[in-house]
Amino acid sequence: MAMREDSNYMRMNRFCLAAIVLVIGILVTGKTSIAHHAFSAEFDIEKPMTLKGTLVRWDMINPHSWFHIDVEGESGNTITWQIEGGSPNELIRNGVTKNTVEVGTVLSIEGYLAKDGTEKAVGRNFILEDGSRLFLGGSGQKAGGGQ
Numbered sequence: 001m002a003m004r005e006d007s008n009y010m011r012m013n014r015f016c017l018a019a020i021v022l023v024i025g026i027l028v029t030g031k032t033s034i035a036h037h038a039f040s041a042e043f044d045i046e047k048p049m050t051l052k053g054t055l056v057r058w059d060m061i062n063p064h065s066w067f068h069i070d071v072e073g074e075s076g077n078t079i080t081w082q083i084e085g086g087s088p089n090e091l092i093r094n095g096v097t098k099n100t101v102e103v104g105t106v107l108s109i110e111g112y113l114a115k116d117g118t119e120k121a122v123g124r125n126f127i128l129e130d131g132s133r134l135f136l137g138g139s140g141q142k143a144g145g146g147q
Contacts (some may be wrong), residue, residue, distance in 0.1 A: 047113040086137025
């Protein structure tokens with residue numbers, strides 16, 4: 001009789017362990033999927049843009065990198081734009097690293113404006129002063145048909 005109780009106890013422990021692992025997995029993946037967004041949720045394919053400015057900061061973080069660009073506004077004031085790029089891994093695969101585009105680099109960015117009208121956009125590519133293009137990956141590149 002003691003053998004049967006031990007067997008039930010072990011099955012119950014395995015079941016509880018499996019349930020705990022499942023709940024943790026749902027919480028971890030659920031947070032990631034909620035935080036991530038589709039291109040059309042935030043950016044407007046009908047509003048392509050090109051900005052020229054100076055790179056002042058680059059946040060190489062997942063799931064998207066963010067480039068902060070100082071752009072001269074119509075009245076001569078400086079406006080800092082936030083440009084979403086692909087993940088760090090995607091940028092590196094496309095040949096874009098912090099050594100490729102350093103803070104202080106003047107560049108043009110092609111992409112799409114945010115739907116909310118803020119100084120935010122998703123970038124398709126950078127065009128450096130020598131005319132070379134660096135593809136940024138992410139949803140902006142996919143929205144525009146890739147490279």
